[in-house]
Amino acid sequence: MALEMTTDTESAMDTTISAPPAVSAEGETLKMRGRDVKVFYGDKQALHGVDLDVRKNQVTALIGPSGCGKSTFLRCLNRMNDTIDICRVEGDILLDNDDVYDPRIDVVELRARVGMVFQKPNPFPKSIFENVAYGPRIHGLAQSKADLEEIVASSLQRAGLFEEVKDRLDEPGTGLSGGQQQRLCIARAIAVSPEVILMDEPCSALDPIATAKVEELIDELRQNYTIVIVTHSMQQAARVSQRTAFFHLGTLVEEGLTNDIFTNPKDQRTQDYITGRFG
Amino acid sequence: MKDHIVSSFNEELKELAGRVVEMGGLAETLVHDAVSALLRQDRELATRTIAADRRLDNMQAELEELCISVIARRQPMASDLRDIIAAMRISNDLERVGDMAKNIAKRTLAIESEFNNKQLAVGVEHMSDLALEQLKAVLDAYTSGDLEVVQRVHLRDDEVDALYTSLFRQLLTYMMEDPRSITMCAHLLFCAKNIERIGDHATNIAENIYYMISGNQLPADRPKTDELADSSAV
Numbered sequence: 001m002a003l004e005m006t007t008d009t010e011s012a013m014d015t016t017i018s019a020p021p022a023v024s025a026e027g028e029t030l031k032m033r034g035r036d037v038k039v040f041y042g043d044k045q046a047l048h049g050v051d052l053d054v055r056k057n058q059v060t061a062l063i064g065p066s067g068c069g070k071s072t073f074l075r076c077l078n079r080m081n082d083t084i085d086i087c088r089v090e091g092d093i094l095l096d097n098d099d100v101y102d103p104r105i106d107v108v109e110l111r112a113r114v115g116m117v118f119q120k121p122n123p124f125p126k127s128i129f130e131n132v133a134y135g136p137r138i139h140g141l142a143q144s145k146a147d148l149e150e151i152v153a154s155s156l157q158r159a160g161l162f163e164e165v166k167d168r169l170d171e172p173g174t175g176l177s178g179g180q181q182q183r184l185c186i187a188r189a190i191a192v193s194p195e196v197i198l199m200d201e202p203c204s205a206l207d208p209i210a211t212a213k214v215e216e217l218i219d220e221l222r223q224n225y226t227i228v229i230v231t232h233s234m235q236q237a238a239r240v241s242q243r244t245a246f247f248h249l250g251t252l253v254e255e256g257l258t259n260d261i262f263t264n265p266k267d268q269r270t271q272d273y274i275t276g277r278f279g
Numbered sequence: 280m281k282d283h284i285v286s287s288f289n290e291e292l293k294e295l296a297g298r299v300v301e302m303g304g305l306a307e308t309l310v311h312d313a314v315s316a317l318l319r320q321d322r323e324l325a326t327r328t329i330a331a332d333r334r335l336d337n338m339q340a341e342l343e344e345l346c347i348s349v350i351a352r353r354q355p356m357a358s359d360l361r362d363i364i365a366a367m368r369i370s371n372d373l374e375r376v377g378d379m380a381k382n383i384a385k386r387t388l389a390i391e392s393e394f395n396n397k398q399l400a401v402g403v404e405h406m407s408d409l410a411l412e413q414l415k416a417v418l419d420a421y422t423s424g425d426l427e428v429v430q431r432v433h434l435r436d437d438e439v440d441a442l443y444t445s446l447f448r449q450l451l452t453y454m455m456e457d458p459r460s461i462t463m464c465a466h467l468l469f470c471a472k473n474i475e476r477i478g479d480h481a482t483n484i485a486e487n488i489y490y491m492i493s494g495n496q497l498p499a500d501r502p503k504t505d506e507l508a509d510s511s512a513v
Contacts, residue, residue, distance in 0.1 A: 235354050262356050264494030274356040276288070277281040 019097040021056075029056040031196060031226040032077060032114075037091035039072050039081065046072045049091065050252045052245055054196070059218060059227045061241035061258065063234060065278060068247040070230050074198050076100075077228060078114035079107055095196070112139055115189035119201040121181030123173030123188075128165050131173040131184055132156060135192040151191055158224075159187035160217050179210020186217060190225070197221065199229040203236065215240050234274050238262045246270045280358070291349050292359065295366045296421075298342045299373075303418035305335050306373040307411060309380035310477055314407040317387045317470060318400050325387040328380060335377035342370045358494070365491035369421065372480040372487075376414065379473040379480075386466045399467060402449065406442040407474050413439065413481040417488060424492050432485040433497060439478035446471045 022030040032054035039047040047069045054060050054077075062070035072081070079100060081087040093100040100110060112135070123131050132152045135141075142148035152169070156162035161183040165176070173184050182202060189197055199218075203211040218227060218240045231237050237244050238258060245255040246267070254267045265271045272278050283289045309328055316325035346367045349355065355363055413432050420428040450464045450471075489497040 234356060238356070263360060265357050271357050272281055275359045276284050278284065 021096060022053075022094075024053060024055060028058070030054065031056040031096065032228075033092070033094040034073065034076070035092040035094070037073065037076055037089070037093060039069070039076060039090075040086075040088040041084070042086040046250055047076075048250045050247075052252055052255060054226060054228055055243065056226050057222055057224075058242040059222055059229060059240050061237035061244045062228065062230045062247060063232075063237050063244060063273075064247035064253075065273065066232075069250040070245075070247045071200055072250075073247070074200055074228060074230050077196070077198055078111050078116060080111075080116065082107065112192045113194055114196040114198060115192065115194035116198045116200070117182070117185050117189050117202050120205050121178060121185050123176070123181050123184050125172065125174055127170045128156075128173045128176070128184060129169040132187050132191045135188060139192050141192060155187040155191040156184075158190055158221070159183045160213060160220075161187055177210070179206050179213060182206060182210065182214060183217065186214070186221075190221070194225060196226045196228065199227065201230055201232060204232060211236070234262070246273065248273070285353075288349075288353055288359075291345070291353075292362055295342065295345060295349070295363065298338065298345070299366050299369055300418065300422060302335060302338050302342065302370055302373045303414075303421070305331070305338070306376040306380070307414055307418070309335065309377050310383075310407065310411055310414070310474075313380040313383040313387070314404065314474070317383055317390075318404060320387070320390075322388055325384040328384040332377045332381040332384075335374055339370045339374035343367055358491075361491045361494060365487045368487045369484050372483045376477050376480050379477050382473050383470045386470055390463055390466050396453070399446075399449065399453070402442070402446045403467065403471060403474070406439060406446065406471060407477075409435075409439050409442065410474050410478040410481065413478055414484075417481050417484045420485070421488050424488075426489060426492060429485045429489050429492075430497070433482055433489075436478050436482040439475055443471055443475040 022033060024030055030053045034050055034052045037047055037050040037052075038045065050069070050073055052073065062074060064070045075081045076089055076093050077095075077100070081089060089101060095110070095114060098105065100114075124134065126134075129152055132155050133142075133148055136148060136151045142151055153162060153166075156165065161180060164180060165171075165184075173181065176184060182205075186197075186202075203214050206214065215236065218229070221227060229237075229240065241258045243256065244258045244261040246253045246261065246265075246269075248269055254261065254265060254270045256266075261270065262274060265274065283292075309331055312324055312328045312331075315321065316328060346363050349363055350360075353359070413435060416428055416432050419425075420432070447468065450468050454461045454464045486497045489495070
């Protein structure tokens with residue numbers, strides 16, 4: 001049974017390689033595509049048919065007032081909404097050409113491809129090393145102990161944390177500062193070589209210096225990964241993203257180049273929100 | 280447009296706009312007075328104009344400081360950001376307009392010979408009327424947000440340029456006819472150039488207002504014919 005499951009998953013993934021990647025009008029590769037995405041929490045509809053593309057190797061920021069549906073949309077991208085019983089998702093979410101909600105997709109596999117970093121740093125109550133090693137180990141990414149050590153070191157390096165923790169890898173991850181913990185979580189996310197990293201307000205619990213380090217990191221990670229970030233800080237969205245999507249009342253109001261959104265938004269609601277005139 | 284949730288931010292933006300309008304009024308007065316002083320050989324008015332320009336300079340410095348402080352404290356976005364940037368640029372242009380007026384006033388004091396050529400006086404006056412009209416139109420548009428006026432001003436700058444070109448030729452002729460008039464004519468030529476540049480600043484302001492309101496650059500469809508190209512002097 002388990003073996004069949006794997007084969008099916010693989011065949012679903014196989015189509016990815018053969019089909020050409022979708023591209024935007026400007027010729028940029030679309031890593032993820034949301035089409036007419038509707039989300040219900042019980043009777044309440046949280047998203048009303050959202051069409052949104054995520055471009056490869058770019059940072060896409062989702063902004064909007066609380067309850068606008070931006071986090072809900074983010075959580076659709078790697079099926080984090082599955083954990084909520086009353087949550088129902090309609091429409092299509094495509095990762096390359098794979099339907100994320102295809103029943104044959106292995107959700108654990110999917111979340112390795114589409115990793116996530118949360119608002120509050122949430123390291124496992126284990127050592128720094130184990131925090132990063134856990135993912136590669138369960139996904140069988142390391143052939144040997146040396147291999148695993150290499151993955152842990154390089155992930156910590158890419159997360160800009162290695163220099164700070166290299167002498168105390170066996171100390172608990174929870175003993176680090178907030179900013180270090182968040183970078184540890186980012187290292188943990190990238191240890192399984194994801195294609196997309198979702199970030200849900202990754203800096204809202206951090207001080208400005210730690211925030212700057214994470215933002216610098218986001219910019220570096222963009223070379224190798226596609227990033228979608230939900231943020232309440234408009235300045236942060238403006239600083240880190242190439243494209244910005246503004247959500248309001250469960251709809252996507254406007255999406256475009258970050259530069260355009262923050263200097264010359266097309267929609268009055270976007271204008272009112274980003275200039276602090278809402279409500 | 281709706282008000283900001285933070286009302287003190289609203290107040291600051293209003294304050295900025297108010298100061299731009301005030302600077303505009305003063306700049307207009309300076310130009311008007313400087314040209315009157317020149318045409319009537321009113322040395323007393325010229326002296327006052329020179330002194331008044333300092334006030335405009337101070338206003339510009341204060342406005343710029345306020346803009347920087349608002350940017351630093353509020354991190355403005357979208358139309359707010361454009362408003363502030365436009366206020367800063369427009370105040371810069373107005374400050375330069377004041378400098379042009381001051382220069383005309385200084386030349387008024389320098390011209391010692393009698394300014395008695397009616398034809399030249401009419402030419403300078405006509406030019407300054409047109410430049411002032413342009414300046415007034417953009418300053419009104421700054422308050423009203425009328426993009427049509429802005430575009431019209433942008434297109435009409437050619438008229439000021441053409442008047443300058445014809446005045447330039449006239450002055451050359453006088454200088455060739457009577458070398459004793461060279462000093463006065465040279466001063467007048469610079470005055471005319473100053474007025475022409477006031478027209479250019481009005482055009483700049485028009486462009487900034489267009490950007491402030493629409494978020495786009497004013498389309499550059501203005502045919503720029505360089506009528507001085509063949510006379511080998513600018």
